Amino acid sequence: MTPDPRLPAATSLGPDDPMDDDLCLFVLMLDRDGRDVPPALLERARAWADEHPACRRAADDMAAVDAVLASEPTRTAPDGFTDRVLAARRRRDREGGRVLPMMQRLAAAAALLLAVTIGVDMSTPGGAAAGDDLERDRSHAVDLLRPDPFAAPDVDAALRELLPHHALGAAASSDDEAPARDAAEDR
Amino acid sequence: MNEDERLLVARLRAGEEDAYRELVDTYQDRILTVVARVAGSHADAEDLAQETFLKAFGAIDRFHGQSALYTWLYRIGVNTARDWVAHRRRRPAVSLDAFPAGVVDPPSEEAGPLEAAGVDDLRARVRDAMDRLPEPFRTTLILRELEGHAYEEVARILDVSIGTVESRLFRARSKLRALLLAELPTLPTD
Numbered sequence: 001m002t003p004d005p006r007l008p009a010a011t012s013l014g015p016d017d018p019m020d021d022d023l024c025l026f027v028l029m030l031d032r033d034g035r036d037v038p039p040a041l042l043e044r045a046r047a048w049a050d051e052h053p054a055c056r057r058a059a060d061d062m063a064a065v066d067a068v069l070a071s072e073p074t075r076t077a078p079d080g081f082t083d084r085v086l087a088a089r090r091r092r093d094r095e096g097g098r099v100l101p102m103m104q105r106l107a108a109a110a111a112l113l114l115a116v117t118i119g120v121d122m123s124t125p126g127g128a129a130a131g132d133d134l135e136r137d138r139s140h141a142v143d144l145l146r147p148d149p150f151a152a153p154d155v156d157a158a159l160r161e162l163l164p165h166h167a168l169g170a171a172a173s174s175d176d177e178a179p180a181r182d183a184a185e186d187r
Numbered sequence: 188m189n190e191d192e193r194l195l196v197a198r199l200r201a202g203e204e205d206a207y208r209e210l211v212d213t214y215q216d217r218i219l220t221v222v223a224r225v226a227g228s229h230a231d232a233e234d235l236a237q238e239t240f241l242k243a244f245g246a247i248d249r250f251h252g253q254s255a256l257y258t259w260l261y262r263i264g265v266n267t268a269r270d271w272v273a274h275r276r277r278r279p280a281v282s283l284d285a286f287p288a289g290v291v292d293p294p295s296e297e298a299g300p301l302e303a304a305g306v307d308d309l310r311a312r313v314r315d316a317m318d319r320l321p322e323p324f325r326t327t328l329i330l331r332e333l334e335g336h337a338y339e340e341v342a343r344i345l346d347v348s349i350g351t352v353e354s355r356l357f358r359a360r361s362k363l364r365a366l367l368l369a370e371l372p373t374l375p376t377d
Binding site for chain 2: 025029033035058066069071076077078081082086088092
């Protein structure tokens with residue numbers, strides 16, 4: 001007899017529900033537990049148990065086990081249990097008081113670190129250098145300013161070579177005298 | 188919730204040390220008993236009872252008085268013990284379907300094995316078999332048979348319907364009997 005998990009609720013039991021071992025034991029259990037069971041149904045369950053010894057034995061076994069369970073002794077708290085609980089409460093409060101500020105400090109430190117990192121990254125332009133092989137093979141405007149391919153670019157020299165002297169402010173130290181000299185020569 | 192309980196709750200919320208002491212003094216035995224029974228461990232019962240009270244202290248602001256203070260505290264204890272069992276169960280619970288059909292013995296006029304077993308032997312076997320009942324049937328049976336709660340109170344503590352309590356109790360008792368019969372010696376036949 002495998003208990004049927006779909007047993008009807010006690011409130012829905014009717015006097016004419018078909019009786020079997022499961023229902024018999026269920027009804028007897030409810031009656032033993034002081035639940036409201038329709039009297040006619042209870043009578044039928046008792047009659048069924050009387051006519052089916054195995055069912056009666058099962059009902060008696062369940063009652064015997066219930067009696068054993070109900071007679072289990074209760075526990076008594078040992079002396080000092082209350083003091084132990086209150087000490088644990090104070091300890092937990094102290095630990096909670098330490099943990100929360102520490103977590104707040106950690107959170108603030110993490111936020112500050114994140115802000116500094118973002119600020120540094122945004123203020124520092126990222127290098128846009130190409131790979132070495134691209135740098136080596138690609139021509140660059142700055143190459144025009146190198147006296148030779150392997151020398152560093154000389155901006156001043158290159159610009160003087162490319163542009164008229166009088167257009168360059170860099171040649172002003174000699175150019176300052178030149179107009180007077182030229183002017184003198186023109187005269 | 189009566190006036191005394193209301194006052195105690197107010198004092199607990201205010202953090203009065205005497206209120207904490209009063210709560211523990213009043214309910215320590217009952218909480219210790221229920222957590223020991225649900226956990227199936229007397230050795231760990233004091234720790235579990237302590238944890239129950241600490242949880243209650245921390246959650247008192249969330250107690251709204253819809254049940255008695257003891258019912259609320261009791262529910263914390265049951266859940267604390269059930270959580271402990273779930274994490275530390277040493278022996279596997281037996282599935283309710285792990286037994287062959289035919290729990291009812293063949294018809295016989297002789298005394299069955301449970302009747303033939305001595306009281307002390309039966310008590311020890313019942314305790315062992317209880318430990319092997321799966322949840323939530325085990326806790327439901329403990330609340331009804333060991334703790335003596337009415338069906339309505341069991342339903343409130345476990346937050347289930349009364350129909351569920353009825354069904355669980357029947358299945359728990361049936362399987363407890365099956366566990367006991369599976370372990371008791373077979374009666375000699377002539």
